[in-house]
Amino acid sequence: MIKIKTTDRYNITTLRSFMTNILCLLAALVVISIIFLIAGVNPIYAISEIFLGSFGSFYGIKETITKAIPLILIGTGLTLAFRAKFWNIGAEGQLLMGAIFATWTGLTFGEALPPYIIVPLIFLAGFIGGGLWGAIPAILKIKYSINEVISTLMLNYICAEILTMLIVGPWKGKTRFGFPGTNNLPDSAILGLIPGSRIHYATLILAILCAIVLSVIIYKTRFGYEARVVGENPDAGKYAGINFLKTSLILMAISGGLAGLAGVGEVAGIHHYLGYPASISSGYGFTAIIVAWLAKLNPLYAIISGIFFAGILVGGDAIQISLGLPAATVEIVNGTLLIFLIMGDYFLNHKITFQFSSK
DSSP states (O other): OOEEEEEEOSSSHHHHHHHHHHHHHHHHHHHHHHHHHHOOOOOHHHHHHHHHHHHSSSSHHHHHHHHHHHHHHHHHHHHHOOOOOOOOOOOHHHHHHHHHHHHHHHHHHHSSHHHHHHHHHHHHHHHHHHHHHHHHHHHHHHOOOEEEEEEHHHHHHHHHHHHHHHHHTTTOGGTTTTSSOOOOOOOOGGBBBBBSSSSHHHHHHHHHHHHHHHHHHHHHHHHHHHHHHHOHHHHHHHHTTHHHHHHHHHHHHHHHHHHHHHHHHIIIIIIOOOOOHHHOOOHHHHHHHHHHHTTTTTTHHHHHHHHHHHHHHHHHHHHHSSSOOOTTHHHHHHHHHHHHHHHHHHHHEEEEEEEOOOO
């Protein structure tokens, strides 16, 4: 008879953690290659096309950075929530709510205010919108013991329906020629771009600054310590007098607020109006979950992993055209990577031993 015994690992080195990530990515690539073979596609050619499409040309690099902006912002916020073992699966809805708040602010005050006032104002509105939407599941969990995975996931759909109701109803723009969507934001509320690209540099700078600041908060402040204690040892947190409701509200407000900032960037930097949910976000809220896991819940590493997965999104668009593969291909790739990263994290923190006995 074979018995499987699981024990916790301690004193995990940075090198071991790094090598585990590399091995997980390589194993995931093997499985992805098999999927491409089943689809009748040369896996080496397909994978090379993905990375050449995103990093092999100046245009690809510019598009990769554009898509990395929301992934870095959301992924950075998720590192904080996940460290506290608060499984925020609702970043997609928080992004959309940030876009809603920013659009209302821009359309209402944009004509009357100069850019140096309205731009910070729409970012603040987006942060508040995403933060408020993120605080709802925190209250539901602490006060009513409602599982945050379910509540955050369901709030995504509620927010998407609210947005759709607004753009086909009271906010439907007169300049849309009957199509759903708001009027364009005034010029003062539109974010500047790096010439020859779609990179809205204000949001890019903000994303990098947020990653740096949140890294300091997590590792150097009392609140960061409390958030880590809440996640690692809730009983010790209660014994130490940590206010779970206050801590959860703050961390989810920050996590949701950063997703809301990503929504501001998409509306004010890319589209310039509020449209259907699928047009505002290309599933950034879900892809950023993998960004946070690959970053080992470190906000600074989220910058690198955000760029990596943005490259997969851009390269995925490229192989849809060159190889005629369906749009779901990118989701399969991302899902496979997430599964192996989660498996790697488990084996990194646990040691599996097999015990043989004659009985």
